[in-house]
Amino acid sequence: MKRTPHTAAFLALGAVLLFGTAACTDSAPEADAVGVVEKLPEDTDSAQSEKNAAEFRAWAEKNGNAEEKDAVGRVQRILGEWDSKTGNAYVSTDINGGKSEVKDPQGAANTIAEAFAEWKDSDQGYVSVYDVFGNAMITNHKF
The missing domain is CATH 3.30.300 (GMP Synthetase; Chain A, domain 3)
Structure with missing residues (x-):
């Protein structure tokens, strides 16, 4: 019986993190028209x-x-x-x-x-x- 509350709490926390992260990404600003490239692009030539x-x-x-x-x-x-x-x-x-x-x-x-x-x-x-x-x-x- 002790595992049920812990398991339920763990699953609830996972759901909050999952949906909370999705909600945060929806409100994040989009990159500008130029865009920022954080890593050096591949050198093709x-x-x-x-x-x-x-x-x-x-x-x-x-x-x-x-x-x-x-x-x-x-x-x-x-x-x-x-x-x-x-x-x-x-x-x-x-x-x-x-x-x-x-x-x-x-x-x-x-x-x-x-x-x-x-x-x-x-x-x-x-x-x-x-x-x-x-x-x-x-x-x-x-x-």
Whole structure:
């Protein structure tokens, strides 16, 4: 007889959690039109993404200040498509796992996003920066 109250309480708690979670998800805000990508998308053209990164690093080496050169030097691949009007870029870096430690990982990610905005100008473009593990550090920074 002792098990019946415990079992009933357990089942009731499970039902509350199940229906309570469903109720919470119904009221959650929807993603905006651009959307936030928390994990680095799959690289379907590694040759192109590495070429994009090399061009970005070369631009920073020529045009950037010391902070930009250092931060952009951590860029390994740039995925996505963009043109003069719109697009999304996903920047893969070695932040939090490269050959040398980054003292301010978030600052480096911000610098990369700002440098990308200087490098590529667009009416409606967005850049997101990811660490070495593919986790988003900066999302939807307008460039």
